[in-house]
Amino acid sequence: MAIQCRVLEGFHRVPFSRFTSSHTNHRCDRESGMVMIGAFVDDRPAGLAVVLCNADNESALLESIFVDPSARRRGAGRRLLETTEAICIDRSIRTLRGSWYHDAPSASSIGSLIEACGWSSPEEKSTxxxxxxxxxxxxxxxxxxxxxxxxxxxxxxxxxxxxxxxxxxxxxxxxxxxxxxxxxxxxxxxxxxxxxxxxxxxxxxxxxxxxxxxxxxxxxxxxxxxxxxxxxxxxxxxxxxxxxxxxxxxxxxxxxxxxxxxxxxxxxxxxxxxxxxxxxxxxxxxxxxxxxx
Ligand SMILES: CC(C)(COP(=O)(O)OP(=O)(O)OC[C@H]1O[C@@H](n2cnc3c(N)ncnc32)[C@H](O)[C@@H]1OP(=O)(O)O)[C@@H](O)C(=O)NCCC(=O)NCCS
Incomplete structure (x- = not known):
């Protein structure tokens, strides 16, 4: 099984749009700092990370990360996160942040992934x-x-x-x-x-x-x-x-x-x-x- 991750541009984004919300897709079309990173498993679209990198900011925001349920627990999520981090480092960004709701269906898998990838312990910021x-x-x-x-x-x-x-x-x-x-x-x-x-x-x-x-x-x-x-x-x-x-x-x-x-x-x-x-x-x-x- 081969996993590859890369930045998606133009019509290459289309097969990945189903991996995030229509609101985030809309923002990706309109906001210049939104970067879409696609994961391919055996050359097929299998996941997506979206990160907001503003040129004048030292921090970036992981807006969304999703791996197709059929491709989970095979390392695609980790590769997406590592590729996102590498892209941020290239842009001189010092901190990558992410947020999620404690009661979202994905909360425990996201929490486990970021813990496995060395992120800080989650802190409560608001309700x-x-x-x-x-x-x-x-x-x-x-x-x-x-x-x-x-x-x-x-x-x-x-x-x-x-x-x-x-x-x-x-x-x-x-x-x-x-x-x-x-x-x-x-x-x-x-x-x-x-x-x-x-x-x-x-x-x-x-x-x-x-x-x-x-x-x-x-x-x-x-x-x-x-x-x-x-x-x-x-x-x-x-x-x-x-x-x-x-x-x-x-x-x-x-x-x-x-x-x-x-x-x-x-x-x-x-x-x-x-x-x-x-x-x-x-x-x-x-x-x-x-x-x-
Ligand atoms: C979170 C998510 C991206 C992880 O993707 P993945 O490809 O399964 O992750 P990986 O296989 O790379 O896992 C890497 C590590 O993270 C941890 N991990 C990931 N999913 C986990 C789970 N469900 N339970 C426990 N640990 C988990 C493990 O430590 C794992 O390493 P291991 O398999 O060697 O034990 C995926 O579960 C997902 O898309 N969930 C839904 C997210 C969602 O709804 N996003 C939309 C809003 S942002």
């Missing part, structure tokens, strides 16, 4: 919660209407003009907003204009809850940002609830929701436990592991 109408109705029923303090008001994302949306760019540098919490941090998914909200103090934008559409029926509660001096005053929870009320108004069209809470966000963990748990359908811990190259 991903999923739900639907029930969680929105529960939150609506158990929450009072929010009265913003004097000078503050909440607006729908759909009320922002194009010029105002452009003005959020420089805000990022001024307030040191992490890319993941800024509208520019998501280039693939559309902002849900009817459910995302911005918080204003007088005319200045000082916070937001951005939601993105995943597929045609899921809303991701993606980025909750507040100007640092406003943290700890209950604004975050309030604008989350107001965003969820806007979601409830369109829940027939968007029946699913998903959101991450990072491990250190104690206030949000408490909020989820006390206020949302009766409606949450599934909570998965996101595990992260890495290999220093």
């Amino acid at each position: 991903v919660h999923r739900g639907g109408r029930r969680v929105l109705e529960h939150l609506d029923r158990t929450s009072r209407a929010w009265r913003p303090p004097e000078g503050f008001r909440l607006e729908s994302w759909s009320d922002l003009s194009d010029t105002e949306i452009e003005s959020l760019g420089p805000l990022r540098g001024r307030n040191e907003i992490p890319l993941g919490l800024h509208p520019e941090g998501e280039s693939m998914l559309a902002v849900s204009a009817s459910t995302s909200v911005v918080l204003r103090r007088d005319e200045e934008i000082v916070g937001w809850m951005l939601n993105h559409l995943i597929g045609c029926e899921t809303l991701r509660y993606s980025s909750l940002w507040l100007r640092p001096d406003l943290i700890g005053r209950g604004f975050g929870i309030s604008i989350t609830i107001e965003s969820s009320r806007r979601h409830l108004a369109v829940v027939d069209r968007l029946p699913r929701l998903i959101f991450h809470v990072s491990r250190d966000n104690d206030a949000m963990h408490r909020f989820v436990q006390r206020r949302l748990m009766p409606g949450i359908e599934r909570s998965s811990r996101l595990l992260v592991s890495e290999r220093v190259l």
